[in-house]
Amino acid sequence: QSVLTQPPSASGTPGQRVTISCSGSSSNIGSNYVYWYQQLPGTAPKLLIYRNNQRPSGVPDRFSGSKSGTSASLAISGLRSEDEADYYCAAWDDSLSASVFGTGTKVTVL
Amino acid sequence: QLQLQESGPGLVKPSETLSLTCTVSGGSISSSSYYWGWIRQPPGKGLEWIGSIYYSGSTYYNPSLKSRVTISVDTSKNQFSLKLSSVTAADTAVYYCAQVLSGYDRYYYYYMDVWGKGTTVTVSS
Numbered sequence: 314q315s316v317l318t319q320p321p322s323a324s325g326t327p328g329q330r331v332t333i334s335c336s337g338s339s340s341n342i343g344s345n346y347v348y349w350y351q352q353l354p355g356t357a358p359k360l361l362i363y364r365n366n367q368r369p370s371g372v373p374d375r376f377s378g379s380k381s382g383t384s385a386s387l388a389i390s391g392l393r394s395e396d397e398a399d400y401y402c403a404a405w406d407d408s409l410s411a412s413v414f415g416t417g418t419k420v421t422v423l
Numbered sequence: 424q425l426q427l428q429e430s431g432p433g434l435v436k437p438s439e440t441l442s443l444t445c446t447v448s449g450g451s452i453s454s455s456s457y458y459w460g461w462i463r464q465p466p467g468k469g470l471e472w473i474g475s476i477y478y479s480g481s482t483y484y485n486p487s488l489k490s491r492v493t494i495s496v497d498t499s500k501n502q503f504s505l506k507l508s509s510v511t512a513a514d515t516a517v518y519y520c521a522q523v524l525s526g527y528d529r530y531y532y533y534y535m536d537v538w539g540k541g542t543t544v545t546v547s548s
Contacts, residue, residue: 345531345533357541358519358535360534403472405531405532410483411485412460412472414470
């Protein structure tokens with residue numbers, strides 16, 4: 314059972330802005346960094362955002378992350394067809410001494 | 424460029440032990456900056472963190488799997504391995520290995536920045 318909660322799906326038309334939420338608790342998001350992973354169909358996950366809002370080299374600035382209290386968000390602006398994928402948030406949980414993933418959100422480009 | 428490659432049997436019988444190896448190329452598993460981890464994904468479901476190991480042998484395990492999991496490292500071969508005992512159909516999944524960055528700055532950080540392509544393991548008689 315996932316410790317971090319995400320909406321199962323999100324959608325938008327090309328060019329729109331889509332936001333995905335990730336809800337946790339004081340032992341994970343509330344006290345540690347949040348990360349986001351993108352999983353394109355049939356492929357391994359890829360690091361999209363690290364330390365709440367940092368983008369690895371090569372990740373377009375259309376992707377942005379934020380954190381407030383025990384929740385975090387991933388925003389995709391200027392939505393493109395190639396953004397259709399599953400997105401997972403993650404954080405370290407101090408109570409579990411474990412890394413925990415969100416339930417995952419499937420983004421569909423209409 | 425760092426690459427990770429999972430290997431091992433694609434089919435394991437119930438009650439037996441699942442064994443996988445991750446071979447690291449393009450970098451040293453003995454680097455002081457990294458842990459090395461395993462993550463799995465059951466068919467059609469989300470990601471589950473299994474655990475990770477430092478080159479010195481220090482480990483973190485998912486509490487829900489801890490009693491059945493052993494992660495080990497072989498620095499001479501630049502490999503690390505996963506053993507999961509007493510498997511059932513619920514352990515059927517794609518298993519990924521990954522390089523993990525871990526440490527402290529303002530907060531504790533722990534994240535997988537390079538992933539292998541994954542290997543499918545089916546538990547069935």
